[in-house]
Amino acid sequence: MGDIRRVRHCSHWGAYTLLVEDGRIVGTEPFELDPAPSPIIHSVKEWAETARRVPRPLVREGWLEKREGSDRRARGEERFVPVSWDEAIGLVAGEIRRVSQTYGNASIFGGSYGWTSCGRFHHAPSLLKRMLNLAGGYTGHVDTYSIAAGPVILRHVLGEDAACGGQANTLDTIAAHTETLVVFGALTPRTAQNEAGGIARHTLEANLRAIRERGVKVILVSPLKDDVPEEVGAEWWPIRPNTDTALMLGLAGEIVLAGRHDAAFLARCTSGSERFLRYLDGRADGQRKDAAWAAGITGLDAGAIAALAKRLVETRSMLTVSWSLQRAHHGEQPFWAALGLAAVTGQIGLPGGGVGYGYSSLGGVGAAINVGPSPFIPQLKRPIDSFIPVARITDMLLNPGAEFSYEGKVRTYPDTRLVYWAGGNPYHHHQDLNRLSEAWTRPETIIVQDPMFTATARRADIVLPASTSIERNDIAGNRRSDLVLAMQQAIAPVGEARSDYDIFRAIAAELGHDEAFSEGRDEMGWLRHIYETVRSGAEERHGFAMPDFDRFWAEGYAACPVKENHTYLAEFRDEPEAHALKTESGRIVLGSEALERLHYADCRSHPAWIPPAEWLGAAADDEFHLISHQPAGRLHSQLETGPASLALKRNGREQMRIHPQDAAGLGIADGGLVRLSNARGACLATAQVSDTVRRGVVVLPTGAWFTPAGNSGLDIAGNPNVLTLDIGTSQLGQGCSAHTCLVRVEPYRGDAGDAIAVYQDHLAAIAAA
Template identity: 70%
Template sequence: MIRRVPHASHWGSYTVLVDGDRIIGVEPLPQDPAPSPIIQSVMDWAKPDRRVLRPMVRKGWLAGQREGRGSDGFSAVPWDEALDMVAGEITRVARDHGNASIFAGSYGWTSCGRFHHAPSLLKRLLNLVGGYTGHVDTYSIAAGPVILRHVLGDDAACGGYANSLDSIVDHSETLVVFGALSPRTAQTEAGGLGTHGLEGHLRQIAASGKRVILISPLRDDLPDWMPCEWWPIRPNTDTALLLGIAGEILAAGREDRAFLERCTSGADRWLAYLRGQTDGVAKTADWAAGLCGVPAGHIRDLAAAMTATRTMMTLSWSLQRARHGEQPYWAALGLAALAGQIGLPGGGVGYGYGSLGGMGVHLSTGKSPAISQGAKAIDSFIPVARIADMLLNPGAEFTYSGETRSYPDVRMVYWAGGNPYHHHQDLNRLQAAWARPDTIVVQDPMFTATARRADIVLPATTSLERNDLAGNKRSDLVVAMHKAIEPVGQSRSDFDIFNALAGRLGVAAAFNEGRDEMGWLRHIYAESRAAAAAQGHEMPEFDSFWQRGFAEVPLKHQHTYLAKFRADPAARPLATESGRIVLGSETLDRLALDDCPAVPSWLPPGEWLGEAGPDELHLMSHQPNGRLHSQLETAAASLADKRAGREQARMHPSEATARGIADGQPVRLWNARGACLATATLCDRVAPGVVVLPTGAWFTPQGNSGLEIAGNPNVLTRDIGSSGFGQGCSAHTCLVRIEPWQGKAGDAMAIYDAELAALTA
């Protein structure tokens, strides 16, 4: 008899079809108008391939050796022995070095379940035993929210709470898209998603006849079917274009002086910069065109349109993953203020539309289901992308958001869910840093490149093997995630693993609060239900919800960001240094950072086409079509986007011809940081000067050369902060060379699996 099991993951909500203990199919939620095809790949989680099947300990670590991570073999141990080892290391490091020496960054897209959420459960446990060093922000977005918290008072505008897409559909006349606005990236949502709504809104925009301008090196950053003007910009020069538009508005006397005076601070200082009074360079269309490659006539035309029509600018998260990534977000805010568009329906600026599935689509006003991490025991953190800096430089100072802090001396890394050997930049540098801690524990369902480089590996279940809830502040539903199959191998749920550790550490009662799995799900759901009821929205009681499989949450429609502030800025002040939008910052002026000035500014990023050698290309490493990051890399949807078993390096035909590269040919991409292989795909939808290599290939370096053969772009990217203020990752500031590859390549996935089998034999 086939069982129909409601479930969810980062790609949406669906029903799992189970025959006995075997998954035979996946059906999307009927209410979802645009389900992701990736949901069909979740069946691969049930396969033992690449799963961690039992607790493992590195043989070299047992012999007291730090060296050998990634090349040493593992020994299988019983669960009790593995848990005793982990609890013993937590106790030892906290006692001998202090809790700040335990790094529990655990960043990554682990299960979307809000109860069995590995990083949250890890931090809950460690907060009960004295604390840990954690991280702030994300690899996806860090520079952007840091600058917006300073100049807007919060980061809601890049977290899904700028103007809602239905407001843009109904009120915008001109839509300017910087970076991507694509259903490709909107397939996914942290914590799960009920329905996918971006595509429907884009089709409404396409049918409305609005003027749409795509400013990106990639034409497919908007769907093929969406009419638009494509302006292929040089990567990392969006700030120059934004400043050039602003300079043209100012020179024509079309700025909204009343809005600037009522709603901003420091505007005169920024206007002086635009006029060239501070550096001798007027920010004109001609100046901007020379930097960004967009014709000056286009820039002047858009400057006129932005004050003559209701104009909305969208900036994808990708723009701020670059050196000086704070500047395009701040410059776009300044431009929207200069044009007087902020706080108007369908006008102004918003960040991250399409970067996740719910951004601007579902504005939930309820409480998302979540397990509490508890009170933070110590104040120790790093910016998320500064892991290698921390490990390599204990005690060194770093700056972040106006503060000066020091890196802790990390002796233990506990990574639960996630894969830094996917997310981090300059993976060869990370490998050197990874050798420094005494002990590395990885808890994960999959034997990722990170797990291969651990000392103790704990096998966790996937969401298919336990009960949970899905949902977040950008989802229209809370979804029941029923257990579909029994645990694979000896894997245990994240809650059970941490609860067992809590018992060994003497904090079990505080950790579990007397609740088992279903008791916690009832409790978490009840909190969300009570918050909805306070707004007059009735969610069903738990048993009815659990049987039905989902519950609607309260939503807000036709949202206009900063409308109340615009109407009365004195009565609705922002949480900034002035209570208004900051265009000239007293704080940044005082800090005097070379890489983050006091006004939105153009700063050459260091590695860009304006300073490239004749054979260098700008590398863009974006999200793939068929998976999320490195998850489900060997499943059907991911394999469909590979060629010859490797990632596709897309480039303009003219660049391929100049290098003697044929379509479908193996190629080597390299720079001073590393080298990797890929398969060339010629494409005129990629601007000249650019090569695109998606993220997520499982890190597979070979031999003494370290050549990475699967196509992981993070062997090439820069491990440097966006600035001393934001410290975000700078993955998109990266130049590479590319050439035909004549050597032996081999099947990267087969080689990874053979290496893994040898390590775990």
């Protein structure tokens, strides 16, 4: 037995200490300052297991022989050939050079929507973009799969998207001042476990306790009863999915029709309110937006809606809107309608009042706001302006030269010849995976850089093995974390894996840009530089003293300057002229002149109810609305075989939650194998019969590793993105519409085997080849 070495580290789901013995991780201890550590931290040792790791640089045999002339439909089926790192770096650099010189840099797509590491230095997307910018540029993406339509509409109507990025009212003000809290979507530790740049302290649970102890009236508007913890005592309103906008408008309409709206606030602080009021009271289209109207769309009780409308203006009221609501067709509307409802009540800018977005969607949203600089690796200046909305990759690959609109401007999809994906897995994130699979045959070359043999890596031409965060040194931290955290190397790299920095530096060197890429720094040199930028910025801007790097690295963390008890738009409310917003009017936009000129049918000039492409209000009798949310046991597809994830599976596949009455009607028993299907695809899952889900709705979490059975197209692991709808939220936002999805469900009698075992067989066959 060797000595136990204690190593400070951090992941997206929190900080912890790794216990290392003889080069192996033998335990994990939660961070001592974290009041509610995530159980996912105990799955981290799975990263060191070789079963799903990329062992060495690999090249698809057909591509190695014929390069861009290879059979692209052989991706995912053809054997890989091991090559040396020198040969792999030469091939990658050669492809970047070839495509750049032959077609132009816009034909290089730097995909890399990644969550592989919360480290801000070995951040695969940033490092890829840094390297490609030195090589002449690339086509990138804007926004994220998590949140796209929401920020786009808020940038237009509030002048910024800070309200959905963690800078609306902090939760401590809600706990202290709010009397009526309406939760649209969720307020749950399940999703608050995670944070994009790492999280030190999980504070949602403490704020929920304070809300409960003060006796705040909490109403949960969601198809899922457990989207707020039971101990909060929330009143559950089981709404039809994708109809929250109608409820918000019905509530606002009730207030207006009763003459109880805050006309003075609307006149001082908003523009276009008359257009919005005409829509609410029916003068615009002949339909009053009242409680009865909203009840018919949402499936909720009209009397309860009318009573809530009255309560919203009689008490200090706060609306929280999950990011999940805008991941749907016309996803801009619930964000805008919530703003309209809050404006009608006149409570925006008051402590504990108004509206905020994304609480618990990530762990740092609603926590104390870090006002100092955050650690990052610069991506350098972009030589070309070429991008797509993040969720439009399939459209880009299938339709080179076609036009698309985004934020009111018309752009053109590039002719993509090379895709370089680092630290990400579109076969997890993207919608309608069968459509993506067809699009995936279009580029001449696909390069994937990842620690794991994901479904995306299996479908690459060149695969580069990157190390995981536990195999290198890094720094975690972001604007939603009150600490900067050391991520210290725990074990040696697995197989021939190299750090993302070392890989990209080698490619940059091959392209003649080593000095510009590295700036003469190695890993620890960069970490010292990045930390010093954070430390000096905190001192210069806020007079806040942080320890020097050596002390920080030894102790494992350092505190940052933060703002607590923050009320969003308080200064604007007090003096709207002096604190004008960056909108078309300088005020909150409830009726938009710019959108009126664009005349979009799918994003009108005011908040509006627009029926989505698929919803229960227009469903066949045997169709269910599918919700594909973030699971409790992992983040996206990471650590899918870790203990926390496996505890939520049955027979190696995901569980689909369904209401007992719906299950009985279909002859489905708890634990039974079921098939979900629609015109886009089909997958298997294990039934979980539960009354915590609304009738007519089924829930299948995201993140199962895409495992199609043979040539049937049937995914046996339970990946919901074989079913989800791949259309933009609107012409304005072009976000992901994953939560707009109808499916059919039936018992499955066939033999599907264990999903994890089948995927391991795939990987074993590749390794043997």
